Amino acid sequence: MIRIVTLSEFPPDVIDFVSRRLHAAYGMGCELEGEGEIPKGAFDDEQGANDAVKVVEENDDDVALYADDKILYLTSEPLVAPLGPMGHGPVDGYAQYGGGKAVATSHGLSEKGSLPLEAGLAKRAAHFIGHLWDLHHCFDPRCAMHPGWSPGFAQYPEVALCLFDREKSERKIKLGST
Amino acid sequence: MAQKSQEPVIGDGSLHVGDRVVYPNQGICRITGVTVKHIAGQNWEVVTLRREEDGATVMVPKAKVMGIGLRKVADVGAIDKVFDELASPNSDPQLDWKIRHRENAELMTGGGLFGTVEVLKGLHALSRVRPLPPKERELYDSARHLLVGEIAAAMGIPLHVAEDNLDYALWPPEGMKRKGRALPPATLGPPAPSIRVAGDDDLGFADEELAEEPAAAAAPAPKDDEEEEEEEEAGTPPPRAPAHAAPAPAPKKAAASHAHAHAKEHKPAASHSKKAAPKPAPSKKAKKPAAKKAAPKKAAVKKAAPKGKKK
Numbered sequence: 001m002i003r004i005v006t007l008s009e010f011p012p013d014v015i016d017f018v019s020r021r022l023h024a025a026y027g028m029g030c031e032l033e034g035e036g037e038i039p040k041g042a043f044d045d046e047q048g049a050n051d052a053v054k055v056v057e058e059n060d061d062d063v064a065l066y067a068d069d070k071i072l073y074l075t076s077e078p079l080v081a082p083l084g085p086m087g088h089g090p091v092d093g094y095a096q097y098g099g100g101k102a103v104a105t106s107h108g109l110s111e112k113g114s115l116p117l118e119a120g121l122a123k124r125a126a127h128f129i130g131h132l133w134d135l136h137h138c139f140d141p142r143c144a145m146h147p148g149w150s151p152g153f154a155q156y157p158e159v160a161l162c163l164f165d166r167e168k169s170e171r172k173i174k175l176g177s178t
Numbered sequence: 179m180a181q182k183s184q185e186p187v188i189g190d191g192s193l194h195v196g197d198r199v200v201y202p203n204q205g206i207c208r209i210t211g212v213t214v215k216h217i218a219g220q221n222w223e224v225v226t227l228r229r230e231e232d233g234a235t236v237m238v239p240k241a242k243v244m245g246i247g248l249r250k251v252a253d254v255g256a257i258d259k260v261f262d263e264l265a266s267p268n269s270d271p272q273l274d275w276k277i278r279h280r281e282n283a284e285l286m287t288g289g290g291l292f293g294t295v296e297v298l299k300g301l302h303a304l305s306r307v308r309p310l311p312p313k314e315r316e317l318y319d320s321a322r323h324l325l326v327g328e329i330a331a332a333m334g335i336p337l338h339v340a341e342d343n344l345d346y347a348l349w350p351p352e353g354m355k356r357k358g359r360a361l362p363p364a365t366l367g368p369p370a371p372s373i374r375v376a377g378d379d380d381l382g383f384a385d386e387e388l389a390e391e392p393a394a395a396a397a398p399a400p401k402d403d404e405e406e407e408e409e410e411e412a413g414t415p416p417p418r419a420p421a422h423a424a425p426a427p428a429p430k431k432a433a434a435s436h437a438h439a440h441a442k443e444h445k446p447a448a449s450h451s452k453k454a455a456p457k458p459a460p461s462k463k464a465k466k467p468a469a470k471k472a473a474p475k476k477a478a479v480k481k482a483a484p485k486g487k488k489k
Contacts, residue, residue: 084343
């Protein structure tokens with residue numbers, strides 16, 4: 001089960017759309033669990049945005065998880081990631097690889113050249129949930145696992161996985177502890 | 179002296195119990211000890227490793243530790259060079275699948291960091307030209323998996339951040355720089371298709387796949403069909419080189435010679451691409467002789483078979 005926790009306000013139809021797309025992409029149940037807050041310590045003063053890693057790691061919500069449940073935090077706030085070898089780049093979210101929690105932001109959607117809010121958030125959500133199933137980035141621009149900053153991501157609004165990623169995620173889900 | 183006798187010597191002496199190492203094709207492991215196992219009537223001294231990803235235990239005969247390419251996790255300096263390499267402009271991908279497969283297999287089993295980078299970069303460049311066949315798609319994924327794991331382990335950053343940074347180099351977003359040099363932002367289409375089309379013809383790849391590529395890039399075609407084509411292609415060795423020796427009308431002749439084998443692929447190719455639309459007439463003409471040539475052979479075989487059975 002994928003459990004959605006909103007950290008910002010979203011219209012109900014957007015959440016509904018995201019849940020439906022996630023269900024279709026992974027064949028798992030998906031429901032809105034409730035609302036939460038971004039941890040206070042997650043704000044990065046230097047960059048003026050929330051540290052995506054801290055948003056996930058330090059979030060102490062009381063969502064009950066069973067076995068293979070995954071939590072997806074949705075926010076509209078801008079996110080940043082820790083400094084890597086390539087410096088700072090665009091960050092749409094963060095996921096614990098092979099873990100249970102991920103965050104996706106709607107920040108930057110509906111702007112010029114990007115996807116509309118519903119489709120963009122659903123595709124980003126599917127992307128970060130995919131990382132929870134150990135999926136890596138995909139070169140196919142039609143796949144939800146394609147890097148979010150690439151022009152291909154905005155080109156295809158459909159929330160779908162390529163055959164390789166679909167099979168890999170299905171395998172992982174089947175091998176899950178439940 | 180007493181300490182040296184207690185500390186088991188692993189490999190060439192550079193590895194110690196507790197070290198984080200890279201096991202080729204397995205990922206990041208930690209050496210947990212050296213034990214003696216009784217296997218098939220013999221006592222084997224084995225090095226036990228714990229795979230960090232899932233906690234699986236891997237045992238390697240002590241004598242083979244260096245042979246399999248076990249090595250320490252790369253340092254930050256090496257990772258920096260990896261990113262220099264990733265951010266450098268793509269070289270032309272190897273289009274001959276036989277050579278490519280052999281080279282990639284050698285690089286992956288070697289277990290070297292830069293070998294994995296080379297495999298990933300080569301397949302990434304190829305993926306911009308044409309879809310990867312399933313086996314190579316798998317190899318691309320495992321190379322990426324190994325590299326992301328090592329970058330994260332070496333730099334002490336989460337796996338997700340490591341992969342994002344890897345792709346900042348492979349698919350640079352706008353404004354991305356590497357050591358002060360601006361990287362060209364990623365584009366949707368292949369970087370230089372014209373060069374590769376010529377090379378691909380020479381190397382025996384099916385021409386119709388090249389014709390289908392632009393159509394696939396323009397519109398989201400059904401994926402199952404694509405994968406089927408890839409599978410067929412992956413299982414299609416290039417014994418067709420002689421057919422491509424003919425100079426000018428090579429594509430049509432080749433299409434004619436492959437008409438029997440790829441009859442299914444020709445129809446969607448013609449229906450997809452506008453450029454291919456006016457071609458059906460000559461290609462049909464070309465197909466007929468091929469069918470005529472093929473028909474007697476088949477008939478002869480069919481006729482011969484029952485005779486043999488009767489006798």
